[in-house]
Each structure stands twice: as C-alpha cells, then as structure tokens.
Amino acid sequence: MSANSIIKANNKSLAIKLVVVVAAGLAFGFALAPLYDVVCKAIGINGKADITATDISKGITVDKSRVVTILFTGQTMPGLDWSFDSNQSSMQVHPGEITLTSYTARNDGDKPIVGTAVPSVVPEVAALHFKKIECFCFSNQTLQPGEVKDMPIRYYISPDLPKSINTVTLSYAFYKVDDKDAENN
Numbered sequence: 001m002s003a004n005s006i007i008k009a010n011n012k013s014l015a016i017k018l019v020v021v022v023a024a025g026l027a028f029g030f031a032l033a034p035l036y037d038v039v040c041k042a043i044g045i046n047g048k049a050d051i052t053a054t055d056i057s058k059g060i061t062v063d064k065s066r067v068v069t070i071l072f073t074g075q076t077m078p079g080l081d082w083s084f085d086s087n088q089s090s091m092q093v094h095p096g097e098i099t100l101t102s103y104t105a106r107n108d109g110d111k112p113i114v115g116t117a118v119p120s121v122v123p124e125v126a127a128l129h130f131k132k133i134e135c136f137c138f139s140n141q142t143l144q145p146g147e148v149k150d151m152p153i154r155y156y157i158s159p160d161l162p163k164s165i166n167t168v169t170l171s172y173a174f175y176k177v178d179d180k181d182a183e184n185n
Helices: 003-043 124-129 179-184
Strands: 068-076 082-086 090-093 099-107 113-122 130-135 141-143 148-157 167-176
Touching: 068 082, 068 099, 082 167, 090 099, 099 141, 113 124, 113 130, 124 130, 141 148, 148 167
Parallel strands: 068 167
Antiparallel strands: 068 090, 082 099, 099 148, 113 141, 113 167, 130 148
C-alpha cells in the first residue's frame, strides 16, 4: 500500500468520525431543551411549576395545622402592549386546600394581541408542591383592543411541602406570541 493510499484512508476515516461527531452534536443540541424541561419538571428546579395537577380524585388531605403565604406577581415582557397584574397580592392557604385566585390582563394596544404566560414558583423546591388544576397559562390568550380579561387560577399546595417553607411566590411573565405561532395554536 502506498503512502498516498494510507493518507487517503486515514483522511476518509477522520472525515467519517468528524461527520459522526457533528451529527451527534446537532442531535444533542435539538434534544437539550426538551430534556432540560423534563429534568426541571422531575426534580423541581428552575421554578417550573407542575401544570399537570388535574388528577386530584385520589383525595387531598388538608393540613389545617399549617398556613402558607402565597405571594402573586405578574409582568408583561417587552413587545406585549398589555397591562397584567394579580387581583390580590397574597393569600394564606392550608396545604392541600384547593384555592381560587385570578389575574387581570388588559390589551392597551389598538389591535388584537395573542400572549402566553410562563409561570415561575419560588423557592425552587416549592415548584414541585405547587399544583395547578386550572390556569390561563395552559393556553395562549387573545385580547382585543381595550379588552379586559379576568384570568383564574385554581391550585393547591401539596401537604408534602417542606415545613421550613412558609412563603411561596407565584409569578407570571406574559410574552407576545408571534403571529405565525398564534396561527398554529
């Protein structure tokens, strides 16, 4: 075998290895965001709240011996011409008690706008214990110019919330949904 054919074989082998590495890197890059969401939901980090607490038929034991203060905040992100805030700044609840509260949104613009809410729960460990049964954050919201909309949330705090946590903050950031994204929903 000549030196040229050895170099060509080595170059071909290297090229195949590089293509495999690039393909693996691209696959990992595309899988990273969904994997991150799964991990965050599973272990309750990054303030991501459990938004699948609709199966409460097993019964919840209300812990009347404890009171947890829930603080509510809300904001709109740049590009969304809305006013958005909670209807009450805080509530005191017993863990396991199903509670209803709401936020109000108003379209301050001159055309219909679609927005989506992203929830966050602090402290992060409380995110696993904040269970939403009904929430405007489950779907996009469309407001006509000048329209005001009450947006309810039905939730409970799991009685498994660590006893050291007495205050939990639920915060929403509302983002404008791009017109192309709104058409797909």
